Amino acid sequence: MGWCNVATLVFLTCVLVSQPRHVTKKGCVKDGNSTFRCEDYIPNNVPAGVTNVILEYFSTDVNIRSSLFEKSGWKNVTSLVLNNPVRSETNFSRQIVYFGHACFAELLRLEHLSIHVSFGRFVNGSFYGLNEVEI
Numbered sequence: 001m002g003w004c005n006v007a008t009l010v011f012l013t014c015v016l017v018s019q020p021r022h023v024t025k026k027g028c029v030k031d032g033n034s035t036f037r038c039e040d041y042i043p044n045n046v047p048a049g050v051t052n053v054i055l056e057y058f059s060t061d062v063n064i065r066s067s068l069f070e071k072s073g074w075k076n077v078t079s080l081v082l083n084n085p086v087r088s089e090t091n092f093s094r095q096i097v098y099f100g101h102a103c104f105a106e107l108l109r110l111e112h113l114s115i116h117v118s119f120g121r122f123v124n125g126s127f128y129g130l131n132e133v134e135i
Contacts, residue, residue, distance in 0.1 A: 045071035051109075056083035061096045069106035079112040080104070086118045096121055105129035 027041030035052040036043075040059050050073065064082070068074075084097055097117045103126055104110060112134045127135070 042068055046073040046077065048073065049076075051076055052079040052081075053077050054081040054083065056081070058084050058095045058097065061098065063098045063100065064103045065100040066103050066106045069104070074106060075108050077107055078109050079114075080107060080110060081114040082117060083114075084117040084119075095119065099123065099126040101125040102128040104133075 028036060028038040028043055030036055030047060030050070033049055035054070036046050036050045037054040037056070039057045042055055042062070046053055062084075069077075082097065084095060096119045099120065099122045101123050104113065105128065110130065110133050113130065115135075
């Protein structure tokens with residue numbers, strides 16, 4: 001391996017290692033100070049200072065209901081992304097995401113909601129209480 005290639009490899013390794021990411025809870029990674037990304041898991045609470053939450057790649061059917069977001073950390077979330085897209089290499093996209101009545105009502109500071117699911121079931125009133133939220 002040439003000297004230039006070694007320097008490039010060391011630089012790339014330093015960049016990847018220095019990213020502010022660390023695993024916090026089962027299936028979740030904190031990206032920087034304000035983003036919390038969870039794969040195949042919905043946490044009971046989110047860490048202090050988190051305002052952006054990404055929930056993605058569910059391996060089982062999921063019921064989104066307001067009681068999921070009752071803990072104090074969820075009260076500061078301004079952006080929520082639910083992502084379960086079609087992926088040919090996994091079965092994650094085959095799962096159904098159920099949205100209950102007023103399921104996002106506990107997210108008091110929510111400004112942006114993004115839902116990308118292959119199979120979603122919404123009841124009448126799923127979005128009740130989301131005033132002034134960008135969907």
